[in-house]
Amino acid sequence: MAEIIKEEGGKKGGKRRPKKHSTHIDMTPMVDLACLLLTFFMLTTAFSKPKVMEIVLPDKTPVDPINAPKVDEKKTINIILDANDKVYWYDGAAKKAPYPALNASNFSKDGIRKMLLNRNRDLFLKIEKYNKDVLAGKVVPPRDTIAKRILAIKRADKSGGLMVLIKAADKVKYGNIVDALDEIAICNIPRYAIVDLTTQEKAMLEIARQTK
């Protein structure tokens, strides 16, 4: 592809000039190829690695009821998810009629998050302060132990020790569960569990559906 432009008719008499060999390489095909490959790599590259949210579920082996972990009613919040992105919550535990009324809520900024943040106030402030200290350089944690430190703060928390139970009714979308777990992560709730609806709660949900 190197085309050599020859000097024309050199033997016309007169002075013999020094031969001029101008070599000119046609680069167009190479550029085409480079362009093609560039486009290919640009389109097929996956830059952002997928993000994940870690979740730990309890073992299924039955625990005997006497040694089963007890949850303080006063520190328990139940979040009930219903079909069509509906969220309800109530405090404590519903045992017998009259059942407590369910509070309707949603996944917006002022919905369930506001309630959880207010309930988890002390712990949230503690963790926020720790994060600020780290950013301001007051506390210098060894690398990649910030998450562990925050976990330790959560574990050591005696004041609130909030427990959030997430319960899903039928026909709930998977995205709603992840939303609920996400709210828990946002509000730094120390303890949570995904459990099934009780019979009482099903009745409560039925009432809430009718009174909307």
Added chain:
Amino acid sequence: MTPMVDLFFLLLTFFMLTTSFKPQEAVQVDTPKSISEKVSPDKNLLTIAISKDNKVFFNIDNGKDSTQHIRRRLLQGVGKFYGIKFPDKQLLKFEQMSSFGMPVANISEWINAENTQRDKMQIGIPIDSLNNQLSVWIRMSRELNPAIEAAVKGDATADYNTAKKVFDILVANNLMRFNLTTTLNKVEAKLDTKK
């Protein structure tokens, strides 16, 4: 033109060196959003995808290096469990493929199929308690690669009931700690100053 070509080559080199290919997926999954910034592990990972229409798909990598041939041995093991013998050629091909969602009996047909025909065969892995093939896949994967981690990549609009079944199967196979694949979405959590 030379500066342009220089730039092209620079970019080309950059992309060639940094590229990690998007994994080929059997199904398009629209993952829910979360604030989690944890990055998904890129090795020793088994991924269970749940599609919009509640079909379950399975994918696993070849372990920390391809000499372990995890996928090949996995298919061999699961085939043996169900009394199906896969020829070497199919095992070899399976090693290069990615996620799949079909009963074991259909896998041989899927491997041999044309690329354009494959999508139709993805009918989901059975997860009923009577024919729990997903559980077999997970159990065998754990036996072959004890370091394996699980990730559930569910579509936001999939039914929670299906996801719950998948969670239960993971827990039953002693994978209590697993990852939910999500899309990063930053949110501000602000506490009211007044009580």
